[in-house]
Each structure stands twice: as structure tokens, then as C-alpha cells.
Amino acid sequence: MTGFSLFKFTSKWFFLILIGASLLPIPVMAHAGGLPLTNEPAIIPTWLFVLTGGVIIGISFLFVSLVTHRQLIDNINSYQLSLPFPQFLKPNISILQFLSIFLLIYTLILGIFGPQNPVSSFSILFVWVIWWAGYTMTVYLFGNTWDALNPWKSISILLPSLNHPYPSKLGSWPASIGLLFFVLIEVGSDITYSPYTLSLVLIFYTILTLMGSFVYGSKPWFENADPISKFFRCYGEMSLLTSSKNSIEIHLPGTKLVTGSNTLGLSARHEVLFIITILFITTYDGLISTQFWNKWVLIPLLSLGIPLLIIHLLSLIVGHGLFYAIYHYAIIISHRISGTYISIHSLNIKFAASLLPIAAGYHLAHFTGYLLTFFPAFVYATFHPLSPVPFHPNSLPHWIPLLALIFILLGHICSVWISHCISFKLFSGRLQPLRSQYPIIFIMILYTMFSLWIVTSPLAR
Amino acid sequence: MEKNSVLGLEFSTPRASDPVETCPFCEFIFRERDDLIFHMVEVHSHKCSAKTNEEYRRLSLIESNKLFIYHLKICSLIMLTMMALAYIYAFALVG
Ligand SMILES: [Zn+2]
Secondary structure (H helix, E strand, O other), rough: OHHHHHHHHHHHHHHHHHHHHHOOOOOOOOOOOOOOOOOOOOOOOOHHHHHHHHHHHHHHHHHHOOOOHHHOOOOOHHEEEEEOOOOOOOOOOHHHHHHHHHHHHHHHHHOOOOHHHHHHHHHHHHHHHHHHHHHHHHHHHOOOOHHHHHHHHHHHOOOOOOOOOOOOOOOOOHHHHHHHHHHHHHHHHHOOOOOOHHHHHHHHHHHHHHHHHHHHOHHHHHHHOOOOHHHOOOOOOOOOOOOOOEEEEEEEEHHHHHHOOOOOOOHHHHHHHHHHHHHHHHHHHHHOOOHHHHHHHHHHHHHHOHHHHHHHHHHHHHHHHHHHHHHHHHHHHHHHHHOOOOOOHHHHHHHHHHHHHHHHHHHHHHHHHHHHHHHHHHHHHHHHHHOOOOOOOOOOOOOOHHHHHHHHHHHHHHHHHHHHEEEHHHHOOOOHHHHHHHHHHHHHHHHHHHHHHHHHHEEEE | OOEOOOOOEEEEOOOOOOOOOEEEOOOOOOHHHHHHHHHHHHOOOOHHOHHHHHHHHHHHHHHHHHHHHHHHHHHHHHHHHHHHHHHHHHHHHHH
């Protein structure tokens, strides 16, 4: 028994040290050059910077592996702070739903008839800066509010439906393909800077979504097939807050993924595919804007006469398949190391939840600067929706790129912790869960280095 | 391919030559008896007999000793990595 309490005691301390130690080396990297948002000269070379990132993740795993007492793991994960939440502060859902439908129509109309300059267009700024960057942050930080606010869902509930049973064979496939298609449009068209295109795509999406919910019913459609709803539901699973009747609970980052009886409620492989898709699209966005991509992939393929859209489509499919293959391979190795009878299929599904914090960290890193840069432009466009006067985006404080690196690393460290907790749920004893994590940690280290390489690579344009 | 009530897991069917230990309280199967004992006490502690608990304590103690060595290795690995990184930094920044 003394051994136990000793472990409990030491692991508690090591866990605290871990948090301190993993934050320590970061200021050193602040001066790494080549970041998209700074022009500071490089003080340490990129390879060393990338290596340091990998080492931080590796070391965070080593520290985490000192926490082996199940009770302590449960205590950390179920740690929560309850704050009272008075009834009168609760927002009126119907008013918000009405507002979100109004905003959808307003955005659509302004996109077509409003100013076409992106930084003075309300539509562009609202959809990309406020919704895609800002709102998504609120989902993985504070919780999924999209189910209540989704304007398409509110409209579809009012419409009649054929209520055909949703084919279970389809699963999340329409959502995964929809999300990839959405990224294809984002990189392959002028949707990010042309309000007119944005409105056209919105109309297209509206028709498709309302048709889907007309055929299969609102609830099955938005639960299974709608990519945006599923995207927000996945992110909402890792939020810091949960609300109950008259209080709000604050959790440690990501721990909601492993508390309760099941992890993320994933039940099938196609749902893993969706999480891989979320992870992949955040990386893909960054990758294709690097000079490396231009020089080694885009220009050679274009010179072969392959159209740009086909290149984007192919790279999306190949990249996505590659991401899934790497993850699946790590799971196979993990299965072999642990010697467990739990099927590879089940391990694949259960460990997928640990990838979400990486995606969230990367999103936060990618969009914090973007949000801060264009937010004043959005405020201006809100009050002058028809004024074509371009707004000059303000320049950011120099610590924003540093913040981005911290977010990427924190996302990965959180993932290391979540995968640690998952393996302690799946495997018995204390050594087997630790050993089974090696392959997953290995791909996380590689992925961190890849992400850091992308953010430090010079931009193409 | 049975469904398990604890975590909703699927199990692969072991070959006839493989050892199988089945949990009496759920559908979990294991290769080794030690893993089964760990599982029984970790997941179904209130259902276990005194004998199982006794065996669990004995196995835990053995594992704790192994874990101690494992943690020693990890601590040295942490130290080694830090030193290696410091070394690389020194060379990269000075050279
Ligand atoms: Zn059992």
C-alpha cells in the first residue's frame, strides 16, 4: 500500500511539474522566424524549432506516463468548478433562432447586392471572421450551441417532411464528403473573398439541406448527414463548460471526452473518418498556402497540364486517405503491442476522440490572429453595410504568433493526456496501458512537427 | 464478435491455440490471467470475492515494482532528452 500512496503522491507532483515544464521552453521559440504574421529575423533555425516542438510532445508523454493511478486520473478528469447560473440570464432561444434566420437572409442579400470588396463586405466578414473563426472557437471552448441556433434547422422544422428512414449504411459519410467538398470550394473558388460566390454557395447549401431534411426528416438529417452540424457537435464534445439546470460547470480542457461511460459516443468507423476529416482540413488549409507546396506540388502538376481544381481534389482525397491510413496503422501497432483481444476496429473508434484537441488547438492557432485582425472591419461593416469604403485591417501585437504556437502545443499536450486516459480505460493493469500508447504518441510527435513546420514555412503569396 | 456492456467494445475471436480468460461479470476476454484479475478489480470491484482481491493485491505489488523501474527509465529519458536538446541548442546558436 505504501507503494501506491507514494505513486499517487509523486504522480500528482509530476503532473504539476509537467504543466510547468511544458510551458517553459516555449518562450525560447518565440523568435522563430518565417511565421505568417511576423517579419522577425530567425534566431533559431526552423529544423531546431520543429524538433523542439516534437521533443515537448515526447516529454509531455513521459511526464503523463508517471500518472498511473486510476483514481487520480478519474479525479483529474472529473475535476470541475461549479458556478451558479441565474435563470434570468438564460437567453430566449426563440429570439436567437429568429435572429439567426434573419442573419442568414441578411448575409445572402448583402452578398449579392452589397459592396463586393471583401474587407468592406458584411457577408464575407460575418461568415469567415465571425462564424467560421469566432463562432467555432466558442463551440470547442464553451459548448455546442449550433443545434439550437442552426438557422437551416429552425427553417426545416417549420416545413413538411416525407420522413423516410435515414439509411444507416450511409452513416456520417455524407457529412465527411460534405466537409471535404466544403474545403474544396474554399480553396478552389473565390468564396473567401467574393461575397457574390459566397451567397451562391449559401443558396446551394440551403437548397441541399432543406431537401435532405424534407426527405429524411429534420432530426435524422442534422444528426447524421449535415456536415456543419456534425462538425460543431464533435467540437462541442471537448468544450470546457457544461450547463445543468441552474449552474455552469467548468472542466479541464478535453476531459469531457473521457468522463462518463463512453468516449465521444462514437460507435462506428465512419465517425472516426469524420474526426480525421476535421483534423485533416485544418492542416490542409495551412499546407497549400506554403511556398513548399507551390514549388514542389502545384507548379510541377500545373506544368503537366492538370487543372487546378483536379489538383485540389486529388490532394484532398490522397491527403485525407493518408491521414486515415497513418492513424489506422498506429492503432494496428498499438493492438499488437498490447496483445489485447479488443478488436482493432474498436480501438480505432475509441482512440479517435484523442485527435479532437489537436484539431481545436490548430484552429485556435490559425484563427486567433485572423479574428483580431478583421474584427474591427466587421464592426465597421455592420454599421455601414452598403458603404464600399475599404477598411484597413489593423496590425497585430507581436505576441500573437507566439500565442499561436502555444495553442498548437497545448492542443497536442491535451491530446496526449486524452489518449493516456483512453488507454487506461481500455486496458487493465498499469504497464499495458502505457505501452499501448507508444504508436499513437509517435504519430502525435510527427504531427506536431509537421504542423510547426507548416506554420513556420514561408507563405506562397 | 460479442458486444460488451461496459464500454461498447468488440472483441476479435481468438484462435483455438490462444489462451482465453473470460471475465465472469462482462464479455471482456484476456490473454493472461493477470490482466483478468486487474480488470475484475478495476471495473467490477464491488462484485469481486476476497480471494480475487487478495490476488489483485499480490499482482499489484509485483507490477508496482516493475512500474518503479519503468518510471526510473522514464525519468532518465526525460533528463537525457533535455540534455540532448540543450546540447543541440548550444551548437546551433553558437556555431
Ligand atoms: Zn468485466
